Amino acid sequence: MDIDFTPQDEAFREEVRAFLDDKLSDRLRDGARRTPGVFVEPDIGLEWQRILNEKGWLASHWPEEDGGTGWTPVQRYIFEKECALAGAPGLSVLGLKLIGPVLCEFGTPEQKERFLPRILSGEDYWCQGYSEPGSGSDLASLKTRAVREGDEYRVDGSKIWTTHAHYANWMFCLVRTDSETSQQKGISFLLIPMEQDGISVTPIVTLAGDHEVNQVFLEDARSDASNLVGEEGQGWTIAKFLLENERGGSAHAPRLLADIAKLRRRLDEEPSGTNGALGQDPVWTRDLAKLKLKAEALEFTELRILAELAKGRRPGPQTSLVKLVAANLRQDVDTFAMNLAGPDGLQLPAQRPLYGNEAPEPVGTVDDQLAAGRYLNSRAWTIFGGSDEVQKNIIAKTVLRL
Incomplete structure (x- = not known):
């Protein structure tokens, strides 16, 4: 290549x-x-x-x-x-890289005309209604029900781990429109306005103290029938298309490599306490070099996928490989940063945001203040967008033919 x-x-x-x-x-x-x-x-x-x-x-x-x-x-x-x-x-990938490409591929001309310009302008802010209590990795078992009543759907159920639902005015949602057929065939893809009496949002605060995700309750919620994307029962096909974008539509290596470069600079500045900077310590430099090599290998994999995309081919199961490697490497980089922060990395301020005039003063450096929060937040990388176990199963079946 x-x-x-x-x-x-x-x-x-x-x-x-x-x-x-x-x-x-x-x-x-x-x-x-x-x-x-x-x-x-x-x-x-x-x-x-x-x-x-x-x-x-x-x-x-x-x-x-x-x-x-x-x-x-x-x-x-x-x-x-x-x-x-x-x-x-x-x-935010939810509008630009997830629902946007779905509407470009499956949306009607009217849906494109209505929603795409508002995604670009930021007038519409989206959240994703996929996971449910008991239906996360086993997404096909979802129970949120949508019943057609005249020119609209009535929706009842619950979605969880819904990122930025407390900001969103629209949700793209997987709903069950047919409970008599197989699990996948009974699922449809519906766009639901969030600003209505039938929807309530309960915050879920992470261990790091961040409010990013929520549980969303839909009780007699309503959505116009024109907000159905594709046909009834086509939701699983659309969901797989979207998940390809979520798992492999972004370039993970560049940001990982940028973070590793920052850690390298900090090693060169941080005193070892014995002689010179930590950057002269072979253990620290060895461990960081391992992370850099893994990130560079990931970058080559992402470039190979780009070469396939440039030929007009779909990314396919390689996206699961990228998601698996990137998620674990993200955790390894944040663990390294936490170890580098030492005792100053134990601070975990409750205030948000950590920028602006009201931000709390850090103990040590800003990087020290962020270390614990990033470490705790990155635990979710091996879960969201498809857990490690799901990715390994996909790779085993579609790549290794096991």
Whole structure:
């Protein structure tokens, strides 16, 4: 595989760097740096989203005719890598990389016209109604029920681990529309407005003290029949398409490598207490070198997938491999940072956000203040988007043919 960038790719990278130098403010960089959770708060994320939308650089995973950037897979990767190196906030994937591509692929012209522009502008903020109590990894056993009544659906059930449901005004939701057929065939994909009496949101605060996820209760909730994506019973097919984007639609290696580079700089600055900096200690440098090699191997895997995408092929089961490796490596990097912080890493402030005028003062450095929160939050990486066990089963069946 030829992984050398073309002159056009090199020119695009320089354009991205110049744009980031000009438009990515210190406030946005600082807010992103001081966020211990997976998602930045909407005040930071939506501000960056509006800047990218004005530039026309937002929907890199959408077809150009639906408002996408028209970038090649390699250009998408370059953009994500440069954003990671510059410390840009991560955008919420729920609208841009999950429901957006679903509507581009399966939505009616009316649904595209209604929802896609509002995803780009940030007017609609989305959450994902997939997991339920007792139906997480076994998603096909979900019980949330949608019954057609005239021109609308009545929805009853519960969804859990629903990221940013407390901010969202729309949910894309898997619902059971037929309980008589097999589990997968009875599932449909429905868009549900959140701002109605039939929906209540209960916060779930993580061990790290972050409020990112929630439980959502639907009791006689309503959604117009025009909000059904695809046909009744097509939800499982659409869900698999979306999960391919969730598990493999993002480039994980660039941000991991950027975090590892920061740890390397800190090793070179942190006194060892005996002689020189920790960067001269062979144990610390060996362990960090192992993490870097794993991240570089992951980057090559992601580049191979990009090469397949550039040929018009679907990413397929390789996305499960990327998700599995990236999730565990994310945890290993955050564990290294926690160990490096030492006793100062034990602080776990309850205030949020950790940026701005009201942010608490750190004990030691800002990185020390964030260490425990990031370590605890990253425990979820091997669960959300499909647990490690699910990914291993997919790899065993579809790759190894076991």
